[in-house]
Amino acid sequence: MGGIGKTTLARAVFDDDQVVNHFPVRVWITVSQNYQIETVYEELLLSLENQIEKGLVNDCDTTEHKLRQILMNNKYLIVLDDLWSKKTMEDISKVFPKEEKSDGSWILITTRNDNLIFYSHNAHKMGLMDEHVSWSLLKQKVFGSKDCPSESEKIGKDIAKGCKGMPLAIVVVARILSPRDQTQSSWEEVAQNIRSLIVEDAQFQSTMSLSYAELSHPLRSCFLYMCGFHDDYELRVSVLAKLWMAEGFATTQYNAEQYVKEIVSKNLASTTAIKSNGGIKSCIVHDLVRDVFKIKALDENYERRISISHLDLREVARVYASTLRTIISFHRNESSLRGLRKFKLLRVLDVVDTDAYALPTSVFDLFHLRYLAFGCAMEVPSAISKLQNLRSLIIRPNKRSRKYIYSRDEVYLPLEIWMLPLLTHLVSFFDLLAHPEETTSPALKMLLTLSVVKKLICKEEMMKLICNVKKLAITYFGDRYQQDYQLHNLVLLSQLEKLTLVVKKGSLLQGKAKP
Template sequence: MGNKELAEDSLIARRRDVEEEEVVGLVHDSNEVISQLERGDWSRRVVCILGMGGLGKTTLARKIYNGDKIKSMFRCCVWGFVSNDYRAQELLMSLLKLLDLPAEEYKDLTDQAKMKRKVRERMSGKKYLVVLDDIWNTQVWDDLQGAFPDDNNGSRILITTRVKDISHYTRATFTYELPFLNESQSWELFCKKVFCKEKCPHELEPLGREMTKACKGLPLAIIVLAGMVAKKERSPREWIKINNHVSWYLAQEEEYRIVTNILKLSYDDLPQALKPCFLYLGVYPEDYEIHVRRLCQLWIAEGFIQKKEVGPSNSPEVEDIADMYLDKLVERSLVQVASRRTDGGVKTCRVHDLLRDLCISESRENKFMEVCTNLDAIKCNSRRMSLQYRGELRLTEDNQSSARSLLLFGENTYWENESEGWKQIKNGFKLARVLDMNRVVLCLSPRGLKTLIHLRFLKVRASSVRIGNDVLASLCNLSNLETLYLGIEKPITLPNKIWKLKSLRHVYLDIDVYVLTEKLSVGASISRMKIGETKVKNLQTLRSIYLNARTASVLSKGMFPNLTKLTLCREVTELPEPPEKELLENSLRCLNKLRTLKLLGIAKLPLDRDAYPTSLTKITIGYFPPLDARMIKTLGQLANLRTLKLFRGGIIGDVNCVAGDFPQLQVLHLTDVQQYGRWKVDGGAMPQIRYCNDPRIL
């Protein structure tokens, strides 16, 4: 790595030190709002944060929500994203997840009234804080307020909105109008984002202050501008050039266009390779929490990510390049991190609505993408089409399109005959690369699927075993397929022919949460494979595969030599099987590149550390009968294990960790794990640990 790359990495690391909680101008604001949450009688009260888009309402609310003072004041805290594209059932479902509703109770929540009743039950008797972020209309309050009990215990509801009438309608006892940053605060925020803990060089300060003034005190504009400036050389010559660009952009439009111009300037400054990745974020609905792994797979399927040949043994995988591209968009403040993985990587992200508007307008102008919010308007000349409208997702014969990518965002839809959509897909999207059918459940065989020979990414749900098997059979003809997400509710079998797809990289068999029970009876089997068959060299991910003799046989033959992520689950069968420990040993034997292993419902683990690939960095074990503590001790001897997660199970006996155990472990996370013994951690054990959620251990 050269000096330039090292300097850039150092800059990125320093900028990450500027946490969201340190955004300037919010200390007084948060104290003011918190004091109002404390005041008043014991009845349920509403407090409102009001301001225009990009002013920092969500940032302020998040700072309050995450503060220690709030955690000590309220026994129960939940956060709901509302947005302009509000759907009551989705929001209620997100609240129930935060309220830890048991998985088995989700299947009974068939309508909005039952969901509201369940939310009320989960919160009853608790002093709570509910945050409803970005309310646009009064209907939201009418829909939701009945879900929040008033037990006369000091509970509070904090809302953020850009519509002043919302404050009056909800009878907020206090409304805090978030001000724009003054010049001093704007400059402080700009410097934090560009220089972190360093001071701005004296010769750059006048130019920096001039650029910052153009942002008119809007935090989003300042952050985005600073993200661009931080990537540039720190010299008067370069900053004069940037300042001239800012002035030129701002001179073209009226004052209300200032923010858009600054956002567009940052977009124009992106390297060419990042521009389509950024524009693609517009395919998601407003305030949508984007799963980064799936986003990167879509980028790859669209052809935005090209594998770079660095050398015969140093060529990064396309997934690694996609992750790097996302990090660069985050670093430039064009993408907001919504949640992080335990290893620190970005798990989900969001795009501010002003930036999303920019994505859509730029995409429409150059026919990169079209967002359709009206079913009658689906006559698209763009290469990509995103359907985002209320109601069921139906396509008609009139909906002709030249798009090669179709992404569907709407309510759950069951396609029960060809005229409801599939016929239009096979006739109108013959050149499709991407079919992301998020909420569509196929109730008929997709007979035209096998003709979509250019398809690289498919996400769909099947209503039955027959439909699921028909989907899999159709895929065997699609030689370009890279990523498959198939939603299932019944066990299926992966056919042998699917492994002849040389481009296949990721196979996810998605199981609805309410069918994931202790018995774990839903998953997929692998058909028997002949010894000597061609290896599937590109396959990296296999999710929800039964641990049985056939699986062990296939994996032990080294048919998937580059597999990095594997989820195995227990198969409920009356037929005799070899012991789980033996099956698992055979399954892992040839997986020399496996990094992530997830085991569901499996009670017996190998006691020999040599049975596990040395490449393993993360192990998750869930829904398991009580494990022998010696098995945990064995995991502690894995040299590269960094993350260990255990949930819904038990441990029998004492786990004795001595010096040298868990040498690289950074994250230990236990959820609903009954311990019939103690964890004993001696000095020198877990030397790298930085997070453990169970105080009984550390």
């Protein structure tokens, strides 16, 4: 990502004595986002002509032809620093010899874009620095060859740790510390405000914003959404996709997953887990990067769209009730649910981690709601049918209700669940009712995810009601329910991609499973 030390490392290689002796011709070109290819050619030619014998090229030749001639006949190391796109690389590559060279010439690229690895024989992925290296760099930047005063060492290490392993952040902090008195009290003042001092620095903001400028407008909205979550929050792509679809940022799950992939490829977020098919399962935004773009969200009035982690929604309602689209609460505070009726245009409501024991009735008046997630161990009221635009219903256990995950308690989803025509994802740790008796019962044609249902009897009629499901998870308790679950009818789910069967101890299914 930006500020992680790519250019510094490349410069160290470029200026190394062994490298200087190995390559007769060396050129450093800073490309940047707003490059002009003619300017790059001219800068490259000027540098090359200063390092070769006179008369090697004809003054009448074009710039491109001169470059090809020089590069074909000399062993070179060319650094293309700050490269942003494939198109840029393709434009510059036009002047390199088309014939294969075997003299050991090299091109070294620095980039924030993982997609440019395609052009590389050897790629080095920069990582964040550990605490020890961070402290060593901070000392070197502040004191040079001098020793750090012993009374400042402990607080200095805390400051270095607050830079979160990012070299640019350490450079910014060193610039702040250097003119100060080298006393413990002076350094403690910096330590107390370390995050804000870094993210409010003009150089830091400018460097980080370059990556944001490379995103398309739909991706910018998605990325600012990701930055709304708290420190060290691991973002599950499956959840992000549902949120973005509810918000209208993405049209399909695949579309949303591609957005995540592109954001990660530009190193604005990093992958934390990979799916079995090689896709991204979860990712995380670096704390300092996220802080910078929280400021960006304020500048662009994006905070009018999303509210995450506010203690009391009544305070938010006073300012943003008419514009807010998303509310995600992480605070264990029942009062945080008060005032929901004022958010008439709300599309996303996630209150899994609150202490509420029941959803306020006002929730079911939120006609535009597309995503509803809560964590209460309770029955869903029949009023759920009023949410005709609901796409995702997620009943995820919080700490209080976690004991219900595999319990045998019969907590039912209401019959009215079948009256939600747009329902796409139903994730619940409670029982799904057997299908309605009426022959005219509507099928959930849009349903793609059904998880986790208990003791589902897979009648042929039931399979027809959920015929397009792609992900299905079922839990059985065979020692209590002496029924034929008719699992052979699962074959009727022609779209099914992932099936999870949890069979609890003592189940009649145990010992009867066949390959």
